[in-house]
Amino acid sequence: MSGLTVEDISHDWGARRALDGLSFSVEPGRFCALLGPNGAGKSTLFGVLTRLFAPRAGRIVIAGHDMNREPSAALARMGVVFQASTLDLDLSVKRNLLYFAALHGLSGREAETRAMAALDRLGMAERAGEKAAKLNGGHRRRMEIARALVHRPKVLLLDEPTVGLDAASRAAITQHVHDLAAEGLTVLWSTHLVDEVRAQDRLVILHRGRVLADGEAGDIGGDDLNQRFLALTGDQA
């Protein structure tokens, strides 16, 4: 059973084809980078993967559950960090996590324990009582990752999670999520920044709604992934 399977997904925005027969799968416990320039279809794919809208064609399977036939079971096994912040800034860090836990059916002491464990995992436990509005960008992102782990998902999706962060925060968050994958979580990490991809990562290069390359990053990129990426997507260096 794969962690995440995307099978022949197509989607149109009016006359424009945003995803064109997209297929790839990610094994359990693997960090997969979804690399693509702006407009490649990454956000559309995330919308489809999280069932914000259904694709015109194709199938998505999350940890063995078909999104069309068992949407609740598939969503229950998925953690998501969206590109735009989805925090309630007026609430405390812990209250944000408890709200999310309740949306996943967790309450009482169990929800508290899981929320604190998730915060602890991301080094955020001591900030549990602080208002989300007081956190800096890096800590907000960590908090969103912690929140996405509260219900112990099998698959973690992150849509350009380092946008707007400084270099140190980017490096720390990239490392945290690689560690999570090493612990057995299936990760799909969308980005347009080549330096976030490591040689041993699984890599899917997306351009104009199609998969241009799919394999181990080191094999695809060779000595210079950046040059390879630019060559594949036809952009100027």
Add this chain to the structure above:
Amino acid sequence: MTVEAFPVAGSETVGFLKPHPFIALRAIVHRETLRFLSQRGRLIASLVRPLVWLFVFAAGFRAALGLSITPPYQTYITYEIYIVPGLVGMILLFSGMQSSLSLVYDREMGSMRLLLTAPLPRWWLLGCRLLAGSLIAVLQAYAFLAIAALYGIRFPWLGYLLAAPAMAAATMMLGALGLLLSSFIRQLENFAGVMNFVIFPMFFLSSALYPLWKMAEASPRLRDLCALNPFTHAVELIRFALYAKGNATALAVTLAAFVVFGLVAVWGYDPARGMTARKA
């Protein structure tokens, strides 16, 4: 329209002997209540509008508008007494629209995504949001009724009690309309424009400010339009309930409008067929 089932009880994330849908409902109501309480200006703003109408507009119109005896009234009444149920309707109307405005805001800000990706049927999640907004609207309406009582406009105790389900039905219907509008509106700027085309015609083309027979004197066509307006029936439902009386037609129209608006709203938010499928 895709009909979703609730998650199977006993799955890894559901357990703990508590039904998942109700845990989510409680959390959504709690969140909306906390948001409302943290925005102190919102309660004040929601009360100032009807109070200005009551203290200024109604006082001025008292002399100009003579009201005959029509049910549920059993004697001649002053204009202030007539207008109070309409102003309760106004609070519910504005609150319902504000709730849907916050949905558009949530969608622009991204927090709507968090709600819609919860592993529960979308109709349930939208229903929870609607219920939370309705609860807050009814509390605002009771705060207004308390001030009106201090001003001297009082209703029977049973009326205050029976007004609760009437206001709940009215606010759910108006909230469902707001939900419907929010599913078709993508940006806050557009929302403001639509509000002008919805709130004001709905309020003024109703029995909130003047009885329908009075409107018929001015124009029978306008009266017919008012009679078709579901908000008229919501106001009449509240008016009769406040006097501990029932109004079957008003209840039927309000509930029917709630069902129609609710179904279209759920369609609008359906991942495969609604507006969310047309634009990211």
